[in-house]
Amino acid sequence: MRILVVDDELHIRQLIAIQLQQAGYEAVLAKDAQEALLYLEDEEVSAAIVDVMMPGMTGFELTEILSQELDIPVILVTAKGQLEDKEEGFLAGSEDYLVKPFEPKELLFRLNAILRRYGKSQRNKIQLANVVLDRTTYDVTINDETLIIPMKEFDILAVLANSSGQTIPRSVILRDVWGDEEGKHEFSLNTHITRLRERLNQYGAKVEIQTVRGIGYRLEVTG
Amino acid sequence: MKTLYRQFIQTSLLFLALSIVLGVILTNVYYVSFTKQETIDQNLERAQEVAVTLEQMHGDTAALEPFLSSVANLGYQIALLDSEQQFTTFGEPFEDLTLTDQAEQVMSDQQIYTGENAGLSFFMTSHFSSRLDNTVGVPFQVDDQQYALFLRQDMNLLSSDIHTLLLAFLLSIAVVNLAGMFLMAKQLTRPISLLQQATREVANDNYSHTLTISRPDEIGDLANSFNEMIGRLRQNDESRKTFITNVSHDLQSPLMNIKGYAELLSAKAAAGSDEQEYAEVIESEAKRLSGLAKQLLLLSSLDQPVYQLKEETYALDQQIRKAIRHYRWRLDEKELDVSLKLMKTDVYADRELMNYVWDNLISNAIKYSPATSSIRVHLSNEDGISVVIEDNGTGISAADLPHIKERFYRADQSRSEEGTGLGLAIVQEIVKLHKGKVEFESIDGEGTRVKVHLPTYKEE
Numbered sequence: 001m002r003i004l005v006v007d008d009e010l011h012i013r014q015l016i017a018i019q020l021q022q023a024g025y026e027a028v029l030a031k032d033a034q035e036a037l038l039y040l041e042d043e044e045v046s047a048a049i050v051d052v053m054m055p056g057m058t059g060f061e062l063t064e065i066l067s068q069e070l071d072i073p074v075i076l077v078t079a080k081g082q083l084e085d086k087e088e089g090f091l092a093g094s095e096d097y098l099v100k101p102f103e104p105k106e107l108l109f110r111l112n113a114i115l116r117r118y119g120k121s122q123r124n125k126i127q128l129a130n131v132v133l134d135r136t137t138y139d140v141t142i143n144d145e146t147l148i149i150p151m152k153e154f155d156i157l158a159v160l161a162n163s164s165g166q167t168i169p170r171s172v173i174l175r176d177v178w179g180d181e182e183g184k185h186e187f188s189l190n191t192h193i194t195r196l197r198e199r200l201n202q203y204g205a206k207v208e209i210q211t212v213r214g215i216g217y218r219l220e221v222t223g
Numbered sequence: 224m225k226t227l228y229r230q231f232i233q234t235s236l237l238f239l240a241l242s243i244v245l246g247v248i249l250t251n252v253y254y255v256s257f258t259k260q261e262t263i264d265q266n267l268e269r270a271q272e273v274a275v276t277l278e279q280m281h282g283d284t285a286a287l288e289p290f291l292s293s294v295a296n297l298g299y300q301i302a303l304l305d306s307e308q309q310f311t312t313f314g315e316p317f318e319d320l321t322l323t324d325q326a327e328q329v330m331s332d333q334q335i336y337t338g339e340n341a342g343l344s345f346f347m348t349s350h351f352s353s354r355l356d357n358t359v360g361v362p363f364q365v366d367d368q369q370y371a372l373f374l375r376q377d378m379n380l381l382s383s384d385i386h387t388l389l390l391a392f393l394l395s396i397a398v399v400n401l402a403g404m405f406l407m408a409k410q411l412t413r414p415i416s417l418l419q420q421a422t423r424e425v426a427n428d429n430y431s432h433t434l435t436i437s438r439p440d441e442i443g444d445l446a447n448s449f450n451e452m453i454g455r456l457r458q459n460d461e462s463r464k465t466f467i468t469n470v471s472h473d474l475q476s477p478l479m480n481i482k483g484y485a486e487l488l489s490a491k492a493a494a495g496s497d498e499q500e501y502a503e504v505i506e507s508e509a510k511r512l513s514g515l516a517k518q519l520l521l522l523s524s525l526d527q528p529v530y531q532l533k534e535e536t537y538a539l540d541q542q543i544r545k546a547i548r549h550y551r552w553r554l555d556e557k558e559l560d561v562s563l564k565l566m567k568t569d570v571y572a573d574r575e576l577m578n579y580v581w582d583n584l585i586s587n588a589i590k591y592s593p594a595t596s597s598i599r600v601h602l603s604n605e606d607g608i609s610v611v612i613e614d615n616g617t618g619i620s621a622a623d624l625p626h627i628k629e630r631f632y633r634a635d636q637s638r639s640e641e642g643t644g645l646g647l648a649i650v651q652e653i654v655k656l657h658k659g660k661v662e663f664e665s666i667d668g669e670g671t672r673v674k675v676h677l678p679t680y681k682e683e
Contacts, residue, residue: 109552
């Protein structure tokens with residue numbers, strides 16, 4: 001996947017590029033808005049990472065063009081970390097923001113999140129007994145309490161909830177959640193299921209993950 | 224509050240009353256000292272003419288009464304006293320026919336009477352009353368009979384029209400005057416209340432407000448200078464913000480590079496090698512420096528003698544939810560879960576500063592939570608607004624607890640953990656500015672519970 005990085009500072013561009021490449025993305029670099037727009041005339045990218053402070057056209061203005069006219073999700077990079085900047089960024093249509101200095105893990109997490117959110121048409125909300133899964137925000141609501149659980153656990157729960165009452169084979173979960181065809185994450189799946197059960201139980205969810213021996217799991221409404 | 228408008232109206236009414244009183248007194252004085260004597264002289268002349276005419280009619284007492292009544296019809300009140308002390312009146316009847324000593328002398332000593340001089344009444348209206356002592360009197364003889372003729376102009380006939388006209392005149396002056404004053408008062412007080420409103424906006428750091436008063440007078444000048452002042456304040460505010468933004472950008476970008484490249488180095492170095500350790504030190508120190516720079520900038524503005532809170536009403540539950548979502552990646556990294564029980568709550572506070580508070584408290588909770596544990600965040604608005612953030616983390620020891628809100632205090636004295644020791648001091652400062660308080664409860668090794676109280680503000 002090709003990601004456009006727009007920043008006027010060479011070293012930061014390079015750093016982000018290295019971090020992206022190490023994670024398996026292809027990075028395209030531009031030193032300002034003009035260069036970025038010129039590149040986008042003939043090429044396509046999946047997402048853009050844009051610095052707020054740039055000479056010439058600012059990051060906000062560029063974000064507006066990218067997200068509204070070209071339909072490219074944008075992550076803004078800001079130094080200040082104060083809301084004024086952030087708000088302006090959201091108004092300009094950016095999907096998310098990063099505050100300098102950020103860690104490569106944070107960058108990749110946010111990039112992943114917007115890529116999976118963007119252009120995916122799914123049933124957004126799944127309700128089962130007193131549990132609601134919101135696939136746009138990755139929130140779980142149990143009664144009136146909002147629960148934020150790790151992304152992987154959410155994905156597993158969403159796969160099970162999407163066909164509740166049916167037994168889902170472990171291989172299907174591994175493929176849907178990890179993109180894993182060879183069963184490398186078997187062990188992870190076990191621990192995630194255990195934790196997910198604990199969390200659901202702790203917050204009084206009226207659903208239960210049942211193990212179907214030798215096949216997989218099934219989400220059932222209880223009580 | 225005693226408004227300017229009311230004061231203006233009150234003063235106007237007072238002056239109106241005063242001018243009426245003064246006017247009445249002045250006209251009285253004028254009347255008594257000039258007009259009165261003229262009227263008396265005129266009346267005396269008429270009376271003497273009548274008396275002469277009657278005397279020339281020679282003894283025809285029968286003609287006396289019709290003549291006098293026709294004179295009365297011309298606008299006089301007449302009282303005729305005959306030798307038997309009997310009154311016959313012509314025209315409008317008198318209110319009071321008491322014969323005073325002076326008036327009696329007309330009959331007894333054939334003297335001329337010009338009204339009562341004793342008990343001098345200074346008030347004009349007494350001269351208009353139809354009393355005998357308000358007349359002129361002359362003696363005359365017809366058929367050897369002694370008579371006294373008392374005469375005065377019939378004021379009822381004369382005055383009623385003039386009085387009505389005068390009253391209408393005065394009333395219309397008063398009405399027009401009052402209406403004018405009301406209008407004037409409105410004209411004066413409206414721009415003043417606009418100015419007051421604008422002052423309040425500026426006090427709240429809102430420099431976008433401009434006054435739309437264009438008047439050619441002093442108030443117009445004041446409004447113009449006020450607009451100029453707002454303009455300058457706006458410029459100052461903008462340049463201050465630009466400065467802070469520039470400083471943080473110019474500090475954070477190089478720090479970001481140092482940190483990022485050190486990270487790349489440590490990833491390349493062999494695990495456990497000296498190179499990896501050195502690179503990690505560079506990385507963590509760069510991170511600390513960057514946090515310090517941000518917090519010092521914030522503290523420097525908070526430490527101004529009067530920090531202007533940019534307060535507004537907004538949904539607090541949304542803000543906290545957003546702040547937590549922003550840490551999703553850290554939650555994921557540590558496989559934590561967060562449960563949120565947030566009542567829909569509006570708060571009147573400085574959005575930017577409060578965001579710092581939640582950001583800091585949440586990142587602390589995440590930092591000190593062991594992997595796969597839980598964090599609970601509750602917002603309730605019963606009995607003031609309270610936000611509770613609870614974790615099952617390492618906790619704070621009883622010895623450290625009283626000091627954690629001090630600047631540069633760090634529980635870990637070796638200072639090996641990341642952090643600047645400023646975060647909670649800033650949180651404390653911000654909450655105090657909002658007239659709230661922060662409470663920490665902690666059991667070493669079991670977790671920490673932070674409670675932020677905020678008063679429920681009413682927007683003024």
